[in-house]
Amino acid sequence: MISQALALLDEAGPDAVTIRAVARRAHVSHAAPANHFPDRTALLTALATDLFQMFEQDVEQALAVAKPSYRARTYMEALLNFGLDHPHRYALMWRRDLLDWNDLALNTRMESLYAGFVHEVAILPKQAGRDPHTLAIALWSMVHGYIALRLSGVFEDRRDEVSGDARTTAMLDLLLAS
Amino acid sequence: MISQALALLDEAGPDAVTIRAVARRAHVSHAAPANHFPDRTALLTALATDLFQMFEQDVEQALAVAKPSYRARTYMEALLNFGLDHPHRYALMWRRDLLDWNDLALNTRMESLYAGFVHEVAILPKQAGRDPHTLAIALWSMVHGYIALRLSGVFEDRRDEVSGDARTTAMLDLLLAS
DNA sequence: CATTCAATGTTGTCAGTGTCAATATAGAAA
């Protein structure tokens, strides 16, 4: 069920992940999914939970080969890569109206992801007296906002791919330097 | 038509702004809106265009009474206030799947808004040799990301309203200081 | 004033959707 939902998501975005479309793709009647997920929100929530888990694996993999002084930065670059490589997945993961934000499994994944990032930020050097949460939120916000705006197409006609990545690097430099 | 759509948007979010609901609210048959908007996307695009215009007026008003050295910051605070005060409006304005991103009127509004911000950033002091676009994108991304994450409810249970605003201030300080 | 015609509104229909109810089936547990 979820694997078919993921395929639909990648192909045509969250809107295309309909119960009936998933059922068709699984060669099953339109009401069969109801036995596994009470409603569409539950299906999408389960899918998003898996996506958070997949992303966390990406991060762990990237951190494993990262220089000790670049761990926070590696974290952000992993987020950036995930978002730009899988726009539909990224979009779904933050769509409050489509997910059950009170779901335990989903919350656990999100907390774990965020806690990992805060930890990397907290062990950054030159943290003298500064609240790591504030810095973590600022950094996360910037990366999230940049991905969201790029996926919205806002920056699309203002620069090409290559210079965009260069700008991203410059942005991270800017904030981390401070 | 649009005023009813706005009312529905504020009450129950973008999903509630359906052609038929707008028609019902206007005491008109379900197909009447088709004479003014070819499809739902066109209706939502027109609504979003108006929202961008309304936001620009907010900004102008705020800038009119802002200290000369705080103009860029005022801009960002206006964005933040708009997003947090009108979550549904803000959400619609960046929903690529619901709007016609090639619409001329919408693009004009967005360009104008962005150009105004880049201008304020460009005239900031201590700009020595730095690309104002990079700084503008970084700042805009951070504010946008922060709003998006707060509206997603990610930060919800991590701090209360007041300290959240304090944190926002701290974030802006952080980035502008650099 | 009468006619024309473009703008706008109405009714009816279609396929697609989420959700529910009633029913069927299969397979493990007893």
Added chain:
DNA sequence: TTTCTATATTGACACTGACAACATTGAATG
């Protein structure tokens, strides 16, 4: 062999966006 739980199916309902056919209205034109 029987029972019962998990799962699948069929059918229905209300809702949606979209289209087609038709009605109304009112201003411009002769």
